[in-house]
Amino acid sequence: MRGRAALLPLALALGACVSPGADRGLSLRPDPQGLGVAGSGGLVISFGRDGPGALAAATRVQGKSPTITGPDTCRVARWRDGLALHFAAGTFSGWSTANSQAGELCPL
Numbered sequence: 001m002r003g004r005a006a007l008l009p010l011a012l013a014l015g016a017c018v019s020p021g022a023d024r025g026l027s028l029r030p031d032p033q034g035l036g037v038a039g040s041g042g043l044v045i046s047f048g049r050d051g052p053g054a055l056a057a058a059t060r061v062q063g064k065s066p067t068i069t070g071p072d073t074c075r076v077a078r079w080r081d082g083l084a085l086h087f088a089a090g091t092f093s094g095w096s097t098a099n100s101q102a103g104e105l106c107p108l
Helices: 002-016 051-062
Strands: 027-031 034-038 044-046 067-069 074-078 084-088 091-096 101-103
Touching: 027 051, 034 051, 034 091, 044 051, 051 074, 051 084, 051 091
Parallel strands: none
Antiparallel strands: 027 034, 034 044, 067 074, 074 084, 084 091, 091 101
8 A cells, every 4th residue: 555655646746747738729829818729618827827837837838948037036947939028026927929919018
């Protein structure tokens, strides 16, 4: 029994590893209220959501980790496809692409 209990943290950690969203037909769609998750049946990563949760969800869908820059008060997570998520005071506050933006953006 003790051996099984020792494996529980490992099993939980491996269960948290999710295949890239693209492999499941998911993609992020910038929206005036946040980010829609196309292919999910209507899930949205809304502005005001806790920063770490929003970043983890977006990273799972993107399938790759972003480059994160900026001070703790206003951080930006950028992916190679041009999508950037902005986080002010620990919450998801905005997004930007080469052609569009919404929400509250960090000064660049």
